[in-house]
Amino acid sequence: MAGHKIKLQSNDGDIFDVEVEIAKLSITIKTMLEDLSMNEEEIIPLPNINSAIFKKVIQWTTHHKDDPPLPPEDDENREKNTNDISSWDQEFLKVDQGTLFELILAANYLDIKGLLDVTCTSVANMIKGKTSEEIRQTFNIKNDFTPQEEEQIKKENEWCENK
Amino acid sequence: MLKRLASLLRNYRQNVSEIDHQLSSTDSEDDDEIGSSTTIEETRRSPPIITWKLVQPVSQIQHALSDSPFANLPIEILIQIFRLLSVHDLGNISLVCCYFKVIADQDDIWRSKCNPLNEIQSKSFKQIYMNWIYGKYLRSRELKKLNDEYREPKRHISHLLNTCRCSSEYFFRAKDKAHVLSIPGFVQHPNSSLDMTIELSVDIDRTVIALIALLEKTSGLITNWWRPTIVEQMIMRYYRFMKLKASYPNERLVPTLDIEIVWQTHLLRPEMYRGDCLRLFHRVIDHSLLIDNIEENLKEQAFVNTCRLYEERFGEPYCPLPVNKEEDEARSTYRYSLLNYIECPIPAYSYWDDTWFRFTDELPNNYENPFSFVVEDIILDSHWFELYRTDMYGVGLKIIAYNPQEQQIAFRSAMKKLRKSYERFLYIAAKYSTMNGYDFIHPTYAIDIAWHSHMQEPLKYADDCNRLIGFVMNHVPWLSTKTTDQIIESYEKINEIWKTEFDRDMKTDHLG
Numbered sequence: 001m002a003g004h005k006i007k008l009q010s011n012d013g014d015i016f017d018v019e020v021e022i023a024k025l026s027i028t029i030k031t032m033l034e035d036l037s038m039n040e041e042e043i044i045p046l047p048n049i050n051s052a053i054f055k056k057v058i059q060w061t062t063h064h065k066d067d068p069p070l071p072p073e074d075d076e077n078r079e080k081n082t083n084d085i086s087s088w089d090q091e092f093l094k095v096d097q098g099t100l101f102e103l104i105l106a107a108n109y110l111d112i113k114g115l116l117d118v119t120c121t122s123v124a125n126m127i128k129g130k131t132s133e134e135i136r137q138t139f140n141i142k143n144d145f146t147p148q149e150e151e152q153i154k155k156e157n158e159w160c161e162n163k
Numbered sequence: 164m165l166k167r168l169a170s171l172l173r174n175y176r177q178n179v180s181e182i183d184h185q186l187s188s189t190d191s192e193d194d195d196e197i198g199s200s201t202t203i204e205e206t207r208r209s210p211p212i213i214t215w216k217l218v219q220p221v222s223q224i225q226h227a228l229s230d231s232p233f234a235n236l237p238i239e240i241l242i243q244i245f246r247l248l249s250v251h252d253l254g255n256i257s258l259v260c261c262y263f264k265v266i267a268d269q270d271d272i273w274r275s276k277c278n279p280l281n282e283i284q285s286k287s288f289k290q291i292y293m294n295w296i297y298g299k300y301l302r303s304r305e306l307k308k309l310n311d312e313y314r315e316p317k318r319h320i321s322h323l324l325n326t327c328r329c330s331s332e333y334f335f336r337a338k339d340k341a342h343v344l345s346i347p348g349f350v351q352h353p354n355s356s357l358d359m360t361i362e363l364s365v366d367i368d369r370t371v372i373a374l375i376a377l378l379e380k381t382s383g384l385i386t387n388w389w390r391p392t393i394v395e396q397m398i399m400r401y402y403r404f405m406k407l408k409a410s411y412p413n414e415r416l417v418p419t420l421d422i423e424i425v426w427q428t429h430l431l432r433p434e435m436y437r438g439d440c441l442r443l444f445h446r447v448i449d450h451s452l453l454i455d456n457i458e459e460n461l462k463e464q465a466f467v468n469t470c471r472l473y474e475e476r477f478g479e480p481y482c483p484l485p486v487n488k489e490e491d492e493a494r495s496t497y498r499y500s501l502l503n504y505i506e507c508p509i510p511a512y513s514y515w516d517d518t519w520f521r522f523t524d525e526l527p528n529n530y531e532n533p534f535s536f537v538v539e540d541i542i543l544d545s546h547w548f549e550l551y552r553t554d555m556y557g558v559g560l561k562i563i564a565y566n567p568q569e570q571q572i573a574f575r576s577a578m579k580k581l582r583k584s585y586e587r588f589l590y591i592a593a594k595y596s597t598m599n600g601y602d603f604i605h606p607t608y609a610i611d612i613a614w615h616s617h618m619q620e621p622l623k624y625a626d627d628c629n630r631l632i633g634f635v636m637n638h639v640p641w642l643s644t645k646t647t648d649q650i651i652e653s654y655e656k657i658n659e660i661w662k663t664e665f666d667r668d669m670k671t672d673h674l675g
Contacts, residue, residue, distance in 0.1 A: 104240060139233060140231045
């Protein structure tokens with residue numbers, strides 16, 4: 001069974017040979033193959049993904065191909081400890097901000113839950129503990145509040161403090 | 164994406180414009196007339212009102228992000244990221260830009276921070292959360308006053324302060340006493356026999372002994388603990404312990420005495436316990452004071468195991484490990500107890516009390532109380548035993564007998580009557596839960612100790628209540644929003660009803 005490959009094409013034209021089982025970690029691709037019964041000889045186009053990012057995605061899915069399936073996401077927020085990113089993933093995610101966010105978009109488009117979770121956790125970790133100004137600087141965001149609005153929001157935040 | 168954002172904003176605007184003029188807290192324990200009758204000298208913090216409104220048009224607010232990597236991120240992903248943030252971080256992210264503020268206020272993020280609701284709410288979950296915090300703040304203030312009263316020379320508020328609050332969902336019950344209502348679990352009327360006509364899945368007799376033993380142990384210590392920061396540390400340890408329980412459902416984990424005390428406070432508020440457990444641990448964590456012989460033998464090993472797991476996960480010591488057992492003089496297998504009136508076999512119990520944790524003088528910066536009870540709840544609960552003790556005569560467990568055999572028989576007999584009294588109480592609660600003006604029913608101390616024992620095992624308690632009376636009776640200690648006179652009046656009313664229903668006086672019901 002292993003070794004059976006399919007062809008995937010990024011939006012800048014490169015074609016990648018990927019093992020089916022690894023490709024199927026992407027629910028999007030899995031759906032294309034199974035429900036839309038695309039011929040496995042055909043080249044499957046991925047218009048939203050460029051080569052560089054796709055290489056990273058393949059790297060991740062290859063490493064994680066034997067992961068046990070994740071439990072279904074329940075409506076309640078799983079009290080996820082945002083520290084538990086495996087060391088391999090931490091290394092993998094040592095990329096510039098732009099790449100990290102592109103990975104998020106790719107994981108979202110390809111519907112690869114594990115990759116989406118770990119990239120989102122990574123961004124959340126970049127936010128934790130920072131003041132609003134520090135967050136703006138980290139992500140190059142403009143402040144569009146008036147001073148009065150800021151006061152109102154600070155007041156609101158006080159009401160959320162749980163002591 | 165603009166359309167999605169616009170619809171998100173429409174909902175947002177709707178929620179924000181419902182400014183709460185009266186604070187109607189959605190807490191189940193506290194939503195009667197909060198704040199109306201208080202005569203508080205110092206200024207009270209004002210209720211939470213959201214004043215910030217989004218004024219810019221939808222298309223504008225994304226400009227703040229145009230140079231940032233967040234620019235193309237779909238809203239669902241932003242929400243997924245924000246859900247991982249603490250409340251404190253959400254506060255900071257709300258100050259970054261309008262767009263983030265709108266996202267950070269979304270229901271999807273705040274829903275999991277609130278206890279599961281029984282009623283349909285029109286408020287946003289963030290508003291519900293803020294009301295919850297405010298409710299705790301108010302309750303804390305009111306209970307502080309009550310606590311001060313206890314320090315003063317005795318007032319005989321005595322047994323009227325523990326109450327039962329019956330769920331208001333059951334208004335459909337007929338108010339006319341002439342109708343013979345069939346209460347689901349009561350096949351016969353309680354008066355039809357001196358024995359119990361219903362079955363309780365908790366062993367009340369054994370639990371009462373274990374509970375009194377626990378209270379006797381702690382009553383000596385608690386005065387040492389009622390200093391600032393100590394109770395907060397106890398709450399933190401309790402939270403961590405419960406997280407361990409949730410992560411290791413198959414392990415035997417042994418609580419220390421300080422953790423058990425906080426757990427008791429939580430258990431005696433069943434609705435709160437259930438809501439908090441579901442929110443924080445996604446299931447209701449069970450509890451029992453009773454253990455069997457096998458568990459008793461394994462307790463020390465389980466305790467050492469608990470120490471290890473706790474330290475691994477939280478990086479702090481759980482409890483000093485037991486020292487080599489110096490020779491205790493032959494411990495008698497009996498102790499004088501039930502408040503010095505009767506020799507009881509020393510009950511085997513589920514907590515660890517040989518050594519005590521040493522508390523520090525300062526709290527860590529990130530201290531938070533994630534539960535719905537407040538520090539003053541724990542402190543006031545410690546007064547219950549004192550009150551119970553002074554009313555011992557009333558409770559009927561004062562047994563004068565000269566040999567252990569007789570004592571045991573007398574004890575059994577007293578417990579049987581006490582249980583029977585509790586049965587009648589359940590019956591009354593079911594039948595008359597809406598007759599009383601404000602849905603509170605006040606038990607005697609005798610009934611109360613049976614009730615406390617029943618609540619020791621929350622899952623069985625809920626099952627029994629649902630099976631027998633159709634709803635889970637909520638226990639509301641320290642009713643701070645009614646005056647003593649109101650409480651006394653209500654108590655008399657219930658006594659009238661009791662007399663009519665059972666032809667007995669409620670105050671002496673358990674005595675004969």
